[in-house]
Amino acid sequence: MLTLLKNAQLYAPTSMGLCHLLLADRRIAAVVSAEREAPALGMAVDEIDLEGRRVIPGLVDPLVHFIGGGGEGGFGTRTAELTLDDALASGVTTLVGALGTDALTRTPANLLGKARELAAGGLTTYCYTGSYQLPPVTLTGSVGSDILFIPEFIGVGEVAISDHRGSQPSPFELARLASEARTAGMLAGKSGIVFIHTGDAPSHLEPLRAASRDSAIPLAQFLPTHINRTAELFEDGLRFAREGGRIDFTTSTTAELLAGGEVPASEAVARALHARVEPSRITLSSDANASLPRFDAERRFVGLEPGRLSSPFEVLGECIDEHGIAWETAIGVASTHAADALGLSTKGRLAPGHDADLLILAEGEWSIDEVWALGRRVYRRD
Structure with a gap:
């Protein structure tokens, strides 16, 4: 399962600016600056445009x-x-x-x-x-x-x-x-x-x-x-x-x-x-x-x-x-x-090879729009 999260204001936790994140099954496969073209994968991929919303590690x-x-x-x-x-x-x-x-x-x-x-x-x-x-x-x-x-x-x-x-x-x-x-x-x-x-x-x-x-x-x-x-x-x-x-x-x-x-x-x-x-x-x-x-x-x-x-x-x-x-x-x-x-080497950061655990934050307030865990959306605010 491939998912492309486009235009994320990324804190990985270091501020990375506007980025695209490619999720492959449970892991982060790539992080690419939005100044570059989003990856053309030539295969079925679920693309989601975050429109500049902030993204932080779970x-x-x-x-x-x-x-x-x-x-x-x-x-x-x-x-x-x-x-x-x-x-x-x-x-x-x-x-x-x-x-x-x-x-x-x-x-x-x-x-x-x-x-x-x-x-x-x-x-x-x-x-x-x-x-x-x-x-x-x-x-x-x-x-x-x-x-x-x-x-x-x-x-x-x-x-x-x-x-x-x-x-x-x-x-x-x-x-x-x-x-x-x-x-x-x-x-x-x-x-x-x-x-x-x-x-x-x-x-x-x-x-x-x-x-x-x-x-x-x-x-x-x-x-x-x-x-x-x-x-x-x-x-x-x-x-x-x-x-x-x-x-x-x-x-x-x-x-x-x-x-x-x-x-x-x-x-x-x-x-x-x-x-x-x-x-x-x-x-x-x-x-x-x-x-x-x-x-x-x-x-x-x-x-x-x-x-x-x-x-x-x-x-x-x-x-x-x-x-x-x-x-x-x-x-x-x-x-x-x-x-x-705790010795959890794939947790706490948003980088290639790490688990795709991330929070998509709401625009203009301190709240959570979406929670992704191991590459899958597990919560979306109504």
Whole structure:
């Protein structure tokens, strides 16, 4: 199947000006400046004139709770599964699923099944083995064999540190887990990333520093999220990134979280860049369909709201429109850098040989007209 998208104002994420994109089945076959004649293919091709609309890579989200999350307030507070319709309209074309707090009533098998359901709908999906707690729950008996033998499992997570709901892992346990994931990843041609849930305890990111300091594991083997959840954690995250680590800001939020000191994700990106954090060290994730719980001073549950998969696209717009961040930089944070951290070499860029995952934006407003995933239109706004 050949598709020619003509006259796209292309951000790949670098601004390429007006271009024609040739899609061959699932991949981008060619990108040609519109100053040149569109390719004459001499064969059947579906031509679509975008008339100068902006085109950006599909977003890459390193933390989505495909089968829901939470339940910290009892069974009545379990969040719902992600629906295919919501996923297709979100602008996220590559999603990584995780279990989170509940690895008792939700399992790696459930997670993998849901990943394959979403993939059957046209998206690209991966998973983390494990959950908040150690020892990790797995499908095959170990983190290493899950990563090595199951195509969708690319790492382990989200393992909780500095949080009262985690298993309080020692630096030695974290280093050992990272070593297993890293080695299996090398054998399987995957990143073996260790995705970390970071709570609001004063220890912040120190467990990761200690794990790296006392072992041969590089800081960048860990990807800690929720770094914008408190002002203190945010500042520690900036230091962590300058030390060679990566940091992930959560785009889903609530009024209560913001009132409690959370740094809005777009502001966090702008402040991190102003603090001279290398942009490639920064990613965004939605925490979609997780619970965003509220606890009182004694850590008792008082309520929750679910995370939203549409939030990364919204935050990307805020980065550009409200904080004046260059398109190339902002798109990198929302797509390219996560693809690199996760070892997804065909994601996060619009270039020949890469997957044809792209968003066609509306004219004159920050919204999505069309989503294309693996060379096929999967969403069109009514």
